[in-house]
Amino acid sequence: METTPRRTTGRPRGFDADEALDRALLVFWEQGYEGASLANLTQAMGISTASMYATFGNKEQLFRKALERYDEGPSAYVPVALAEPTALGVAAALLAGTIRTTTRPDQPHGCLGVQGALATGDAGREVRALLVDWRKNGFARIRERFQRAVDEGDLPADTDPALLARYVAVLQQGLAVEAASGVDPAELQELADAALRNWPLP
Amino acid sequence: METTPRRTTGRPRGFDADEALDRALLVFWEQGYEGASLANLTQAMGISTASMYATFGNKEQLFRKALERYDEGPSAYVPVALAEPTALGVAAALLAGTIRTTTRPDQPHGCLGVQGALATGDAGREVRALLVDWRKNGFARIRERFQRAVDEGDLPADTDPALLARYVAVLQQGLAVEAASGVDPAELQELADAALRNWPLP
DNA sequence: CACGTTCTGAAGCGATCGCTTCAGAAGGCG
DNA sequence: CGCCTTCTGAAGCGATCGCTTCAGAACGTG
Numbered sequence: 001m002e003t004t005p006r007r008t009t010g011r012p013r014g015f016d017a018d019e020a021l022d023r024a025l026l027v028f029w030e031q032g033y034e035g036a037s038l039a040n041l042t043q044a045m046g047i048s049t050a051s052m053y054a055t056f057g058n059k060e061q062l063f064r065k066a067l068e069r070y071d072e073g074p075s076a077y078v079p080v081a082l083a084e085p086t087a088l089g090v091a092a093a094l095l096a097g098t099i100r101t102t103t104r105p106d107q108p109h110g111c112l113g114v115q116g117a118l119a120t121g122d123a124g125r126e127v128r129a130l131l132v133d134w135r136k137n138g139f140a141r142i143r144e145r146f147q148r149a150v151d152e153g154d155l156p157a158d159t160d161p162a163l164l165a166r167y168v169a170v171l172q173q174g175l176a177v178e179a180a181s182g183v184d185p186a187e188l189q190e191l192a193d194a195a196l197r198n199w200p201l202p
Numbered sequence: 203m204e205t206t207p208r209r210t211t212g213r214p215r216g217f218d219a220d221e222a223l224d225r226a227l228l229v230f231w232e233q234g235y236e237g238a239s240l241a242n243l244t245q246a247m248g249i250s251t252a253s254m255y256a257t258f259g260n261k262e263q264l265f266r267k268a269l270e271r272y273d274e275g276p277s278a279y280v281p282v283a284l285a286e287p288t289a290l291g292v293a294a295a296l297l298a299g300t301i302r303t304t305t306r307p308d309q310p311h312g313c314l315g316v317q318g319a320l321a322t323g324d325a326g327r328e329v330r331a332l333l334v335d336w337r338k339n340g341f342a343r344i345r346e347r348f349q350r351a352v353d354e355g356d357l358p359a360d361t362d363p364a365l366l367a368r369y370v371a372v373l374q375q376g377l378a379v380e381a382a383s384g385v386d387p388a389e390l391q392e393l394a395d396a397a398l399r400n401w402p403l404p
Numbered sequence: 405c406a407c408g409t410t411c412t413g414a415a416g417c418g419a420t421c422g423c424t425t426c427a428g429a430a431g432g433c434g
Numbered sequence: 435c436g437c438c439t440t441c442t443g444a445a446g447c448g449a450t451c452g453c454t455t456c457a458g459a460a461c462g463t464g
Binding site for chain 2: 028029030031032034035036040046072108110115116118119120121123124132135136139162163166167169170171172174175176177178180181182183187188190191195197198
């Protein structure tokens with residue numbers, strides 16, 4: 001990432017911005033946007049508030065960067081899943097990826113895009129809207145992929161791509177809530193398998 | 203409700219505790235436990251902080267009472283749904299009830315039990331655990347109902363009640379997240395219908 | 405009416421909130 | 435080396451956090 005123009009001169013930054021961002025991501029992921037205080041964040045990042053503001057702007061912009069980081073890291077399974085050759089393969093990979101990402105023992109349980117700011121006070125209104133868009137975008141990408149599957153004959157011609165995409169998205173979000181509740185991933189995977197057992201075949 | 207022993211003498215309370223609790227419920231529902239400040243709450247309740255503390259104890263106990271109120275009000279469809287004669291009827295009523303409750307135009311969108319404290323800082327740890335239990339309890343009641351359906355022959359003998367209950371619970375929670383994102387209830391109901399189309403029949 | 409009890413408005417508790425400022429330390433460059 | 439830019443630790447900004455205290459108002463009761 002290139003958070004600052006990085007002039008040629010001056011004292012170089014004493015920390016790794018990417019690593020600091022990763023640590024901030026974990027804090028937001030676990031505590032949510034409003035639940036994560038500046039003190040929590042900077043302590044986990046190992047830097048002072050001044051360095052945080054100089055590097056990332058403010059708390060909200062830090063969250064936006066952390067969300068981008070989430071897309072590149074924990075949520076990187078999504079584009080991979082969408083590239084699966086069949087619609088059923090796409091759905092299965094999305095659900096498996098969701099379960100894997102939301103239940104890792106070394107990470108916060110659940111999904112940042114869901115629990116980062118699902119209900120907030122005034123201070124979190126913009127971040128909440130950001131995550132609403134993030135989820136809407138995720139749904140749209142699945143819908144487009146399923147539309148392609150219909151066009152290609154991979155899904156029956158009378159399939160409603162939006163309905164099917166909503167099904168997958170709802171399962172993903174429901175799974176994320178279950179994961180945040182500490183439910184065993186094996187049980188969730190069993191459910192994901194069952195939920196795709198009646199997939200519409202061409 | 204009977205928050206105070208209600209002695210026979212003394213100056214009577216100048217507000218309706220139930221109504222104040224209803225208003226607090228709306229604030230918690232929309233802003234979450236941590237996002238709702240004492241100022242938000244007492245202003246919506248129309249009382250001073252002293253009255254709130256005298257009547258309800260503190261913020262956390264106020265939330266607990268609000269959750270009980272949520273069970274009696276917005277979430278009252280659950281026991282009704284569980285009393286449906288067939289397992290499919292139970293599932294359909296639970297999903298329809300979820301959609302109705304989480305998308306009412308005159309109420310916050312989404313589910314208090316999900317978005318009230320899904321990810322929190324230290325201050326919300328206990329409330330988060332409370333809602334985890336709340337959700338686990340909801341799942342358990344569905345599972346027990348489906349177990350009964352298996353015993354009664356209303357579901358095939360080889361049906362896994364826990365798996366089927368998890369399916370319904372995940373759909374409910376996913377629908378609640380969609381509702382919190384502002385998705386049209388008609389679209390969600392369409393999805394709920396589709397999700398139950400391959401219900402295991404005896 | 406006076407008493408006794410309870411409720412309530414207001415003020416304020418220490419702590420923390422997100423955020424800013426600033427002097428000085430730390431490095432690259434001429 | 436000395437200059438100049440940038441980074442950083444610490445202190446502190448006003449505001450708000452959840453919560454408590456208290457004097458006085460408001461009522462039922464004897």
